[in-house]
Amino acid sequence: MDNVVIEALVRALAVGTPLLLACLGAILNERAGVVNLGVEGLMAVGALAAFAVAASSPDANLWLAVGASMLAGAALALLHAVATITLRANQFVSGLALALIGTGAAGLLGKRFEGLPLFNKVADLSLGGLTVSPFTVAALLLAGAMAFWLGATRSGLTLRSVGENPAAADVLGVNVGLIRVLAVMGGGALAGLAGAFLSLSYRSSWADNMTAGLGWIAVALVIFVGWRPLRAIAGALFFGFLYYLQFRLQGNSPIPTEVFSAMPFILVLVVLALAGVRGQAGNAPAALGRAYVRGER
Amino acid sequence: MRFVALNAPSAARSALVTLAALAAALLICALVFTLSGHAPGEVYGTMLRGTLGDSTGLGEVGRRTIPLLLIGAGLALAFRAQFFNIGAEGQLLLGAVFAAGTALFVPLPGPLLLPAVFVAGFVGGGLWALIAAALRRVNVNEILSTLMLNYIAVALVTYLIAGPWKGKDVRGYIYTDTFPASTYLPTLPGSQVHWPTLLLGVAVALGLQWVLSRSTFGYALRVVGENPGAARYAGLSSGRVALLVALITGGVAGLAGAGEVAGIHHRLLEAGQISLGYGFTAVIVAWLARGNPALCLITAPLMGVILAGGDILKIDLNLPFRVVDVFSGVILLCLIASEVFIRHRVQWGRA
Numbered sequence: 245m246d247n248v249v250i251e252a253l254v255r256a257l258a259v260g261t262p263l264l265l266a267c268l269g270a271i272l273n274e275r276a277g278v279v280n281l282g283v284e285g286l287m288a289v290g291a292l293a294a295f296a297v298a299a300s301s302p303d304a305n306l307w308l309a310v311g312a313s314m315l316a317g318a319a320l321a322l323l324h325a326v327a328t329i330t331l332r333a334n335q336f337v338s339g340l341a342l343a344l345i346g347t348g349a350a351g352l353l354g355k356r357f358e359g360l361p362l363f364n365k366v367a368d369l370s371l372g373g374l375t376v377s378p379f380t381v382a383a384l385l386l387a388g389a390m391a392f393w394l395g396a397t398r399s400g401l402t403l404r405s406v407g408e409n410p411a412a413a414d415v416l417g418v419n420v421g422l423i424r425v426l427a428v429m430g431g432g433a434l435a436g437l438a439g440a441f442l443s444l445s446y447r448s449s450w451a452d453n454m455t456a457g458l459g460w461i462a463v464a465l466v467i468f469v470g471w472r473p474l475r476a477i478a479g480a481l482f483f484g485f486l487y488y489l490q491f492r493l494q495g496n497s498p499i500p501t502e503v504f505s506a507m508p509f510i511l512v513l514v515v516l517a518l519a520g521v522r523g524q525a526g527n528a529p530a531a532l533g534r535a536y537v538r539g540e541r
Numbered sequence: 542m543r544f545v546a547l548n549a550p551s552a553a554r555s556a557l558v559t560l561a562a563l564a565a566a567l568l569i570c571a572l573v574f575t576l577s578g579h580a581p582g583e584v585y586g587t588m589l590r591g592t593l594g595d596s597t598g599l600g601e602v603g604r605r606t607i608p609l610l611l612i613g614a615g616l617a618l619a620f621r622a623q624f625f626n627i628g629a630e631g632q633l634l635l636g637a638v639f640a641a642g643t644a645l646f647v648p649l650p651g652p653l654l655l656p657a658v659f660v661a662g663f664v665g666g667g668l669w670a671l672i673a674a675a676l677r678r679v680n681v682n683e684i685l686s687t688l689m690l691n692y693i694a695v696a697l698v699t700y701l702i703a704g705p706w707k708g709k710d711v712r713g714y715i716y717t718d719t720f721p722a723s724t725y726l727p728t729l730p731g732s733q734v735h736w737p738t739l740l741l742g743v744a745v746a747l748g749l750q751w752v753l754s755r756s757t758f759g760y761a762l763r764v765v766g767e768n769p770g771a772a773r774y775a776g777l778s779s780g781r782v783a784l785l786v787a788l789i790t791g792g793v794a795g796l797a798g799a800g801e802v803a804g805i806h807h808r809l810l811e812a813g814q815i816s817l818g819y820g821f822t823a824v825i826v827a828w829l830a831r832g833n834p835a836l837c838l839i840t841a842p843l844m845g846v847i848l849a850g851g852d853i854l855k856i857d858l859n860l861p862f863r864v865v866d867v868f869s870g871v872i873l874l875c876l877i878a879s880e881v882f883i884r885h886r887v888q889w890g891r892a
Binding site for chain 1: 544676680685686688689690692696699703821828860861864865867868871873878
């Protein structure tokens with residue numbers, strides 16, 4: 245019995261890791277007032293950048309690969325920042341464009357890496373008898389650190405003020421535009437890191453569409469967890485467990501497999517609707533989704 | 542750099558900015574091609590030759606223009622009401638499912654069957670979009686809900702063609718039996734342009750333009766989209782407008798799905814074969830048309846070239862079809878990022 249529970253937990257943690265990392269990234273930029281629906285694309289370029297560096301030679305530096313994924317995510321997110329913050333474009337549509345560009349460019353540039361071996365994958369850690377990826381440990385620590393930073397430090401408060409009331413922050417001398425750009429790039433870097441986990445640790449390979457909708461679930465997760473990093477751990481575990489069930493029940497159940505492949509997406513709808521009915525959508529940063537222009541309200 | 546608002550932006554300024562955005566998008570895409578190891582000149586040349594260069598290519602463009610026109614015209618309406626329906630892909634698939642169910646299982650005499658197939662397509666797509674409109678009432682962002690519904694629609698199609706609707710005369714493949722011949726649409730000779738659906742698309746684009754600019758509902762829709770506060774004050778129900786808009790925009794996407802299965806495939810088959818990402822590409826069709834359904838008559842063929850061109854690039858240059866996503870994404874981003882230049886002029890220096 246214990247074994248089943250522990251196996252479920254370990255597997256749920258594994259699938260939950262990219263969800264958690266991407267969700268933390270989205271929380272970061274949304275707390276500063278910027279929605280970025282492009283997470284799916286950011287994860288795809290992150291996965292490719294990491295794999296491209298790691299697969300370039302047998303003794304390629306894995307730190308470099310991880311850094312490349314974060315850099316690629318941040319660079320793509322910068323497009324979103326320029327479009328929505330400098331040029332005041334619609335954040336939702338820009339994010340959608342970003343998702344298309346990211347998945348498209350990763351598919352196009354990644355074609356030559358398809359089917360290639362990964363020489364040195366990221367080694368798993370053994371913690372108290374559990375085998376977990378270092379990415380998982382990092383994601384959990386990061387959630388704690390982000391909760392502390394947003395809740396208890398001056399700079400965290402400044403970031404939140406930019407998302408809640410940019411006009412007031414501006415009056416107090418906060419550079420709203422700069423903070424938002426940095427938050428969007430930070431969010432992109434974390435989404436890229438989520439991609440690196442997929443290509444360096446979880447799958448240890450590159451394939452087109454390997455993000456398979458995880459990015460979209462991460463975006464929805466942000467609303468479900470009410471923009472709180474610690475709750476994101478529970479949310480990611482929950483969806484990770486769902487994927488585990490899908491994997492376990494497939495094949496040995498009378499339910500058709502398509503029901504399982506649709507299940508995460510159906511569940512996201514249910515969860516979003518529940519959050520909506522409970523009024524949780526009201527927890528959103530007050531200025532979320534709106535461009536800030538000095539002197540306009 | 543500061544933006545100074547213009548009182549009345551001219552149509553010429555709008556057209557010029559749009560063209561500049563398109564040019565910028567083509568330049569950025571050229572950069573991506575160079576990075577992927579392909580000469581941009583070769584890529585663009587191959588695309589143009591393969592799409593506009595001969596009658597076969599033009600036929601391929603025409604075939605892809607049909608769903609783009611139908612969906613784009615509907616989305617143009619939806620965007621004017623600030624209903625960001627990104628799920629036309631799923632609505633098209635549900636239209637195809639309902640159309641196929643009618644064609645395969647509803648015993649109607651020949652001349653009645655084809656209209657029934659299209660009505661069913663409209664209902665299927667409309668209902669799928671209504672789910673998102675209903676969820677919006679409990680504050681679920683429609684971009685997220687329609688996207689999730691896309692994934693669910695794909696699973697539904699796969700389930701049907703691999704399970705209960707799997708054809709009797711197919712071995713190994715997954716698709717349904719062939720529809721009765723009375724549901725086949727005529728095509729232009731030497732092409733897969735099912736012209737009755739094309740005519741339907743033209744009628745829908747013009748009809749929706751009329752609805753938007755001349756009808757009471759169109760007025761309510763524009764007020765709700767442009768000034769929700771004023772709409773509430775005037776007693777216009779934005780919830781009801783959203784429901785109707787969802788029904789129309791999802792319904793016409795469903796018509797597109799019915800047209801694809803009745804006009805080209807004559808059976809229900811895998812989601813990726815029914816639609817080549819028409820739902821997403823139509824977002825650009827509608828955005829390029831700046832929310833005017835009638836202008837989709839110009840912008841739909843334009844994006845039709847890109848979709849047909851993606852196929853040519855796949856065959857001739859062995860590029861992945863994902864290249865279309867790059868085009869779509871970059872064009873969309875450039876379009877929305879350039880919008881500020883339509884309503885503002887740029888002033889350098891500090892205020």
